Amino acid sequence: MTTHSTLRKEGGTPGDPGLPQPSAGLKAGLKNRHLSMIAIGGVIGAGLFVGSSGGIAKAGPAILVSYLLVGVMVVFVMRMLGEMAAASPDSGSFSAYADRALGRWAGFSIGWLYWFFWVVVLAVEATAGAVILEGWIPAVPQWAWALIVMVVLTATNLASVSSYGEFEFWFAGVKVVAIGAFVVIGLLAVFGLLPGSDNPGAGLAHLTDAGGFMPNGAGAILTGVLLVVFSFMGSEIVTLAAGESEDPRRAVTKATNSVIWRIAVFYLGSIFVVLTLLPWNDPSIVEKGSYVAALDSIGIAHAGQIMNVIVLTAVLSCLNSGLYTASRMAYSLGERGDAPRAFARANAKGVPTAAILASVAFGFAAVYFNYAFKDTVFEFLLSSSGAVALFVWLVICLTQLRMRGILLREAPEKVTVRMWLFPYLTWATAAMITFVLVYMVYDKDNREVVLLSTLVAAVVVGIGVVLDRGRGARREG
Template sequence: MTTPSPRLTKGPSGDEQDAQSVASTGAADAGLKAGLKNRHLSMIAIGGVIGAGLFVGSASGIAAAGPGILLSYALVGTMVVLVMRMLGEMAAADPTSGSFSAYADRALGRWAGFSIGWLYWFFWVVVLAIEATAGAVILEGWVPSVPQWAWALIVMVVLTATNLVSVGSFGEFEFWFAGIKVFAIAAFIVVGGLAVFGILPGSDGGGDGFSNLTSHGGFLPNGADAILTGVLMVVFSFMGSEIVTLAAGESEDPRRAVTKATNSVIWRIGIFYLGSIFVVVALLPWDSPAIAEKGSYVAAMDEIGIPHAGQVMNVIVLTAVLSCLNSGLYTASRMAFSLGGRGDAPRSFARTTRRGVPQTAILSSVAFGFLAVFFNYQWPDTVFEFLLNSSGAVALFVWLVICFSQLRMRRIILREHPERLVVRMWLYPYLTWATIGMISFVLVYMLTKDDTREQVVLSVLAAAVVVGLAVLRDRVRARRQVSAPKADQHS
């Protein structure tokens, strides 16, 4: 395992440096600059768990499970906390822009790091298209004279420019995007909580207390099975919590940043997810038509009596979309940078500019993002739907790889650098294996549902293709290494 530098520097030429010059474990961060401040990392850590899916996707979960959706969020939240604890253990010991891909490379083999790195990159490239389109829909509603495709283009270009300037500019944009999300959701919880307990003056929904949790068919109106259905609907809204471990590699104190983010993930999920959803299902009956028509948060704000709730939520959702776009482009480019540094992607991906920006990795990632946006407009029900489904279960694959990597990395860390084990997974290895069982159960359960079966099947096929390429590449390299000494002997 390599020793991470407390401050990342540029190459001696001051221009571009090939990250291949560093060790092959995946800590290919020598060309990156430590441009992220502590406040950037703190806000990325807090805001990373608040995706646009929380605001726009929770209504369908409430419709499926009723108030029991709280249990669905609690189950998935517990799973994410455990996965983040494992990832935090490895990242605190060896902060790197490759994060779990680099750890899989070290713990499971080159094929694993290659496969999960490219699958993760593919996932975020598709997400870029989804979020760009979602943002364009909102912006077109405000300025209809500009077509939707033009808004998507504008948003992508602006955030690409932001990422190309410096990692500090990315951090600054993300600080404010995430800050708005955090402030909005915190204000919603406080005001909504006052309304639930009847403290808020003039509230339309005050005084009911907790009656809505049980008075409309009970806490589980659709049966206990609906909790699992709710799990499938909310699990992907948690994707993004791992971004802070990639970003930590470009901070001045990576180990401290990762430790702090890992230790705070419990309260972040507890407050922002469980707290806000509790306010919604306590304020309104789960089967209220308003939730389905307006969305859960808009309906709750209308119930409280907040004026122009729909427009307020559009601003918040747009902020969440821009945040996801910004961090998604950053994440995809840093994963491509790490893959380039390990020889699993073109070497040009691992070169940085004078400002410490992996320019080729960023431009290549956004190019595929633009292509995905084009597919979304041109063939939304065929080509783009195929891309969407084939990346749908990647989040669960990533979490599984983190679990299996941690099982082995714990032993490697203890053998080589025990002093770096500053974050420890609880009840190792029992909770790690329990988490593997939970994630595997979710994948199997997805196969039993008509609306999620295709996602799992296509994602598995995509993973099989990437793993096959990784194995083939390893065999070719092994043959070259064997033939090289023979060629030297003949010469």
Template sequence: MTTRPPVSTTDPLTTPSGTSSEGSGLQAGLKNRHLSMIAIGGVIGAGLFVGSGSGIAAAGPGILISYALVGVLVVLVMRMLGEMAAANPTSGSFSAYADRALGRWAGFTIGWLYWFFWVVVLAVEATAGAKILAGWIPAVPQWGWALIVMIVLTATNLASVSSYGEFEFWFAGIKVVAIAAFIVIGGLAIFGLLPGSDHPDSGFSNLTAHGGFLPNGAGAILTGVLMVVFSFMGSEIVTLAAGETADPQAAVTKATNSVIWRIAVFYLGSILIVVSLLRWDDPAILKDGSYVAALSSIGIPHAGQIMNAIVLTSVLSCLNSGLYTASRMAFSLGRRSDAPASFGQTTGRGVPRAAILASVVFGFVAVAFNYLWPDTVFQFLLNSSGAIALFVWLVICFSQLRMRKILQQEAPDKLIVRMWLYPYLTWATIAVITFVLGYMLTDTAEGGGRDQVLLSTLVAVGVVAVALVRDRLGRNRSHDAVTPS
């Protein structure tokens, strides 16, 4: 029987700020203001600005229930992750916890799947940003803008973790200010208090006046869930970044406790404004985008260009964080011998250079696929990474079930953050995520939920097979090493 190592109270992969030896480990280069803004901005993806229109068109005002359901799911998952991260902050986050709680194969599998998810996201966001920039400055081709964006943010991440933190602080800050301003301006318009706004059709009556709160039936709520669930991916980034702060436990605890109001204000609050300002079936919601349509309806000049600038900021933020996240997961895998050893080495600035370059190289390749074979190879990459977010959440749930018992036995004083109603809410969350995955199988549209679940499962099974083979070979080598000749 294998004895588990004791629970560490600090991240063994992080060295105090100021160390400079080559390969010594990550450094505490993120300040409290950096992590606070990363925590706030992490739940605000470009998908909120761009993709919410489709959800509103499908579910009507009932999309608020869809966002609320997914928001509750994210809060519960983040609470579980926060419990483990506060007890043992590490750059590998849930991958490292799965390694310890479920087995080496689980940490290996979910770590590589998560890395794969984010490097595909790099290509998606680079292309989205390039489209906006090419519209402003068409003299530079779209692929040229994608290249420029990727190079700039790669350089930022290679410089130091504080450079990443500073960029993300301002990117996330712009998103936060933009949504806060949208909520305030929209709220004033709804109550007739916005000077110069004459929009008699706005008001909370729009929630029920056009076919009811659920104009397309209760089943549309689940359709809305499928459309919005992936816009929440990124909340967990703060637990990876916490390992590079001076006080990881306090940072994780603060971020975990604030996730409820962040989701309530930024997601539910802003969507409530949209469906109150406009009737849910207004053609402009799909044509122009929900936020642009809402701003235009109350007479905000140049609403489209304003939102393009905000979406571009969100795209750059997602790119910045995606590269950071992928590289830190690769770093953790390298430190655990689940990736090339070079991935686990750092420069004198505490930067995992090889892990960053490997991640960005795959991102560049994916960008090329997006331009060369958008409907074949790149569509396969998108579909095969589409359900990974839900797989990650499931692994977090199962890891927390096991880690709580380990912590209670070995280090109960480290349970600073506790999952509510353990283990009942954990099992309930597992059931809901499983149901969502099952419901996705009913979406038979090309590139829809069924394709995403089946292809993501195929990729996951392949990675699990590699993990099990590596584990078997490792045991055989260990056995040969101790067997007398």
């Protein structure tokens, strides 16, 4: 069994059996405050601000149950990942662990699929940011804004890991403060305690006064799950970034332990406020977006522009983290011989330049496809990467089932975070993720996404198996 290199780890030595070994490449340039904010901001994507209105329209107030179900699933997945990452921090995170626990083909496959997901996200977020910026300064065309945003954040990532961390610290800070303020102000308005509010302060009445709590039936909760599940992607970023921090084990442990309140406040709390400020079927929720409609109902002037600033911040944060995440996964794949070796080279500042440039090159190509071939090439890219989040979570479950035994045999003192009720809760989480994937096949709005994603995954897994067998044959020869 091969071992995988990573950054220095507190308490580890080059002789630790079975644990990733120190790398001369990446540097520990992220401070604890960077990691804390990356962990908090990682669960707040632009999808929360932009996509929540669609879920509300489909499921009504019962969308809260959808968010709760997905939130619980993410908490369990993060607990599993936290167990492995705290014991063995690695820039490849779950890909490196899958490599070790399930086989080279598994690490290769999930690593490249995850990279693919994030480089497509780069194009989506760059375009979303460009739409907002063009609205403010129409003289600059949308494609030029997308280019400017990509270039600026590429330069940030190329400068040093600390510059990425600093940008993300402030981007995530804006999102956290904005949602925190939204929840507090919204709750005051809900109960009629906000001075000068235009909202009638109906309390919890709007949760049931427009057709009941489940106006579209219990089945709409599952439809809601499909709509909200992708907005949670990004919570795992902290486990990739932890390897470049001053104290990776502490950072991972803290992030894993805090994921429950982060999801409760930022997702359930903010959606709860929207649903109690307005009836779920209020047309403004879809027309303006759920958060803008809620702010308008309170009587906050220029709510749309305020929200645009916050969404732009979320977009830039997602772009910044997406490029960082894709490049570190490419770096880890290069280290393990599953990508060009150039990807595993870092400059004097600890920046994997080739991995960043390769990731952003694909991102630029995807932006071009979004403008030139939106309904063909880009639609394929978008659909074929759409279910990768669920594939990643499923692989984390299966990996942790094997890694627990490996870690306890080789370095039991490193297992400082443990999955609850192992292995029963791990199997239950894997079953729930599988159920969501199967349900997507029967949902006409998601069928294409899951089938195309599965097709691409099958091709990548096939390549991984062939390469793995080729290596085995060369060793035997």
